[in-house]
Amino acid sequence: xxxxxxxxxxxxxxxxxxxxxxxxxxxxxxxxxxxxxxxxxxxxxxxxxxxxxxxxxxxxxxxxxxxxxxxxxxxxxxxxxxxxxxxxxxxxxxxxxxxxxxxxxxxxxxxxxxxxxxxxxxxxxxxxxxxxxxxxxxxxxxxxxxxxxxxxxxxxxxxxxxxxxxxxxxxxxxxxxxxxxxxxxxxxxxxxxxxxxxxxxxxxxxxxxx
Numbered sequence: 001x002x003x004x005x006x007x008x009x010x011x012x013x014x015x016x017x018x019x020x021x022x023x024x025x026x027x028x029x030x031x032x033x034x035x036x037x038x039x040x041x042x043x044x045x046x047x048x049x050x051x052x053x054x055x056x057x058x059x060x061x062x063x064x065x066x067x068x069x070x071x072x073x074x075x076x077x078x079x080x081x082x083x084x085x086x087x088x089x090x091x092x093x094x095x096x097x098x099x100x101x102x103x104x105x106x107x108x109x110x111x112x113x114x115x116x117x118x119x120x121x122x123x124x125x126x127x128x129x130x131x132x133x134x135x136x137x138x139x140x141x142x143x144x145x146x147x148x149x150x151x152x153x154x155x156x157x158x159x160x161x162x163x164x165x166x167x168x169x170x171x172x173x174x175x176x177x178x179x180x181x182x183x184x185x186x187x188x189x190x191x192x193x194x195x196x197x198x199x200x201x202x203x204x205x206x207x208x209x210x
Contacts, residue, residue: 035078
């Protein structure tokens with residue numbers, strides 16, 4: 001008899017708790033790649049203090065070189081804790097919001113049709129996933145972006161850690177400051193996540209596993 005490593009059959013749905021863990025772990029790994037990319041992006045988006053026609057905005061390569069020159073190799077992961085919190089919690093919220101909403105629809109609308117929700121319900125589940133991902137952990141992203149775009153030592157008394165920047169922002173602007181810009185971010189995520197999950201589900205139905 002061949003021993004099985006996984007207690008779940010290949011054609012069996014994972015339990016909801018396992019889906020949350022899968023989302024969180026995938027987000028944690030993704031954060032390692034996202035932090036350097038977002039660091040460069042944020043620095044490119046900083047407006048020039050003295051914009052003139054003779055001053056050229058630094059390009060991607062010059063920003064990458066500047067980070068290495070001033071902070072070394074590990075400088076590319078400045079703000080990593082914020083990205084880790086956002087992506088770990090956000091990944092669980094993204095997949096959890098989608099699958100949880102689908103379970104609710106199946107329970108109250110289609111108890112006998114476990115695998116065939118109407119497209120509008122799948123889009124609604126995707127929209128809930130996008131809102132959950134962006135709203136629940138938005139403060140972590142705010143702190144991370146502040147660390148990557150400003151001289152935070154001026155507002156924290158010489159410290160540039162995640163906790164110090166978070167406390168400084170709370171003292172300056174309160175909870176409202178930590179959620180500044182959240183509305184447009186959540187609004188953008190509603191249609192994008194709705195389409196992402198709907199397209200994924202449709203493709204999965206058309207190319208099932210063999």
